Amino acid sequence: MGLITILLIFSTIIITRKIYLVYLISFLLPLPAMLDFMGHELKWYKSNNFIRIFSGILLGIPLGVSIVLTKVSFYYLFLIIVWYCLIEIFVVHFFKIKNHLDNYYTKYTNGIVK
Numbered sequence: 001m002g003l004i005t006i007l008l009i010f011s012t013i014i015i016t017r018k019i020y021l022v023y024l025i026s027f028l029l030p031l032p033a034m035l036d037f038m039g040h041e042l043k044w045y046k047s048n049n050f051i052r053i054f055s056g057i058l059l060g061i062p063l064g065v066s067i068v069l070t071k072v073s074f075y076y077l078f079l080i081i082v083w084y085c086l087i088e089i090f091v092v093h094f095f096k097i098k099n100h101l102d103n104y105y106t107k108y109t110n111g112i113v114k
Helices: 002-015 019-028 031-041 049-071 074-097 101-113
Strands: none
Touching (some): 019 049, 031 049, 049 074, 074 101
């Protein structure tokens, strides 16, 4: 139900030609997922499934909308993919500054090997 509402809001914004609002909302929605991931991994707080599901939905909405809008503009999909890559680069750089990247990499590789 919520996803349908969000898609209706996005389509209304597009119909009214206020496409810059779509870009702005799409660039802001992934940020809670990034902050939740970083906060949990750096032990700032303990995340729970509700926060992960909610932030994951917010992370996926711009990607889903960009796939729907590919018929209108391939440029939007390109911008979202570039934005997601920039977010990943920021997280890796932040982990490197906090000396947490090696710990995370070790935990990740041990989880895959097992």
